[in-house]
């Protein structure tokens with residue numbers, strides 16, 4: 546269908562992963578049939594929808610910085626001027642209402658609900674929202690949630706195993722805060738719908754918390770892919786005076802972390818890389834890194850973050866990371882860091898400590914000492 550070139554940005558080492566699906570193609574056919582002047586787009590993974598919607602005015606409502614960057618890079622590849630693309634926060638009103646909306650239904654139904662609520666408020670009453678999905682990912686709950694926000698919920702015929710939900714007549718619904726509260730260690734952790742692990746602290750994260758082993762002196766901490774900020778929050782209990790940096794691709798994650806961590810020395814970055822963090826500046830990095838892009842496993846994502854983490858660590862710093870055992874990160878980590886130590890493992894999870902230099906600078910490294 547496409548004569549445009551659409552790439553995954555950042556690219557993946559797994560060549561079988563594509564930048565769009567049959568669901569995106571159906572959405573663009575729907576757009577071309579209606580041919581509106583402006584469109585609001587939700588959850589456009591790699592910019593396929595935006596690039597095909599240009600030069601119309603595009604309200605690009607995405608939670609992820611990576612999606613925005615991907616769309617802009619694909620605009621550039623295809624020599625499309627980017628002023629037609631207006632990044633639009635899910636937590637704010639769009640600049641103008643749209644008659645047509647396109648959405649790739651996200652894996653998280655919580656996020657789906659936030660998108661629906663935003664679109665119901667930011668589309669004309671006569672507007673239509675088309676939501677694309679692969680039929681294998683369909684659940685009945687999608688219809689139920691859609692029905693909470695739109696009077697009319699219809700389904701298209703399936704094409705290449707993809708279908709559309711076509712929603713019209715947005716309802717006037719009471720404003721919701723879309724915040725979950727998770728009890729953890731006598732505290733309440735808050736997070737917006739759609740943020741990782743919606744109703745409990747993830748078990749891998751809990752294993753990392755139990756096995757945190759910061760060195761004695763910690764002045765600067767990075768929570769890499771912070772989600773609700775729980776890892777930084779735990780370290781902060783031990784080092785209240787340290788400087789904290791929390792980075793996440795998701796705006797909703799960053800806004801959640803802001804609710805959970807306070808202080809002049811806490812800094813938040815909505816970004817999908819570590820360009821905001823100075824090189825050789827961090828004593829202690831903690832992470833439960835991502836390895837999924839929606840339904841797909843993509844190992845190049847955590848490996849890119851590990852390489853970036855290595856550059857930000859001080860020579861005597863430590864990086865602690867938890868992973869599902871089956872992902873077998875050890876050989877990858879050993880290519881990036883001077884030393885990698887397993888501090889905990891069971892049949893599900895493994896916690897690694899990674900160093901750029903020997904833990905004790907005065908001693909020669911002795912493997913038996915691990």
Ligand SMILES: C[S@@+](CC[C@H](N)C(=O)[O-])C[C@H]1O[C@@H](n2cnc3c(N)ncnc32)[C@H](O)[C@@H]1O
Nearest residue numbers: 741750770771772793794795798817833834835
């Ligand atoms: C497994 S979750 C961990 C969240 C949190 N640290 C916890 O333990 O609950 C991974 C997080 O990585 C974020 N993420 C995905 N890709 C990213 C990237 N390229 N850069 C930064 N964060 C990313 C996701 O938004 C998600 O919040």
